[in-house]
Amino acid sequence: MDNDTQKQTTTWYRIAWVWYRTACVIIVTAVIMGATLIGTARSAEPVAELTTQAQHILWTELEANSVDKSQHNEVVCLAENIYFEARAESYSGKAAVGNVTRNRVEDSRWPATYCEVVQQGPKRESWKTKQDPKLADRDRVYYPVKHKCKFSWYCDGNKDVIWANYGNGETIEGNARAWRESVELAILIAGDTGLSISDNTHGATFYYAHNLVYPYWADSKEYIGVLGNHTFMK
Numbered sequence: 001m002d003n004d005t006q007k008q009t010t011t012w013y014r015i016a017w018v019w020y021r022t023a024c025v026i027i028v029t030a031v032i033m034g035a036t037l038i039g040t041a042r043s044a045e046p047v048a049e050l051t052t053q054a055q056h057i058l059w060t061e062l063e064a065n066s067v068d069k070s071q072h073n074e075v076v077c078l079a080e081n082i083y084f085e086a087r088a089e090s091y092s093g094k095a096a097v098g099n100v101t102r103n104r105v106e107d108s109r110w111p112a113t114y115c116e117v118v119q120q121g122p123k124r125e126s127w128k129t130k131q132d133p134k135l136a137d138r139d140r141v142y143y144p145v146k147h148k149c150k151f152s153w154y155c156d157g158n159k160d161v162i163w164a165n166y167g168n169g170e171t172i173e174g175n176a177r178a179w180r181e182s183v184e185l186a187i188l189i190a191g192d193t194g195l196s197i198s199d200n201t202h203g204a205t206f207y208y209a210h211n212l213v214y215p216y217w218a219d220s221k222e223y224i225g226v227l228g229n230h231t232f233m234k
């Protein structure tokens with residue numbers, strides 16, 4: 001190999017080495033940035049407090065139905081929504097609320113997870129964390145703006161507790177039964193266990209308690225029917 005060829009080959013090796021190092025830096029940087037974003041991202045989670053009996057019911061049902069741990073939050077968020085929106089409804093009435101929630105998750109107009117759909121609405125940061133500009137995003141606390149969310153129980157200003165038993169341990173039969181049914185239905189709808197129930201709302205994405213309110217949006221929606229204390233629309 002003559003000197004000119006050797007010099008040319010060496011130059012190309014150097015160029016290739018520079019490109020290789022640059023590519024490695026870009027890949028490593030991307031991985032680090034991705035890991036940082038994943039580590040600091042905050043996803044919606046269940047919000048209600050559960051009494052001892054309520055916890056026992058929840059974990060018994062999750063275990064009995066072999067619900068994968070990755071699905072727990074989604075199931076609990078849906079169960080909370082069914083319970084607080086339809087605690088006094090029949091099993092079919094509870095299923096209808098669960099199905100409307102599922103229809104929203106599957107509709108591109110709404111978020112793609114049960115927790116996000118249930119908790120959709122404007123949030124405000126707690127004054128305790130807002131006053132600290134150096135606080136990391138993952139440590140900040142947010143609350144829903146009162147009466148501005150999609151499901152009223154989530155932002156009515158009341159503390160969300162699932163009372164399946166009194167302080168002395170005595171079971172509150174009606175609440176315990178309603179919570180168990182809510183969890184059962186949430187597992188069927190969101191649990192990804194291979195089991196499911198049909199949509200008894202025929203594709204509804206809206207409902208309202210017709211004995212209490214007539215929402216402004218009702219006239220612009222397609223009426224589907226009435227089940228229990230709710231009117232269903234899409």
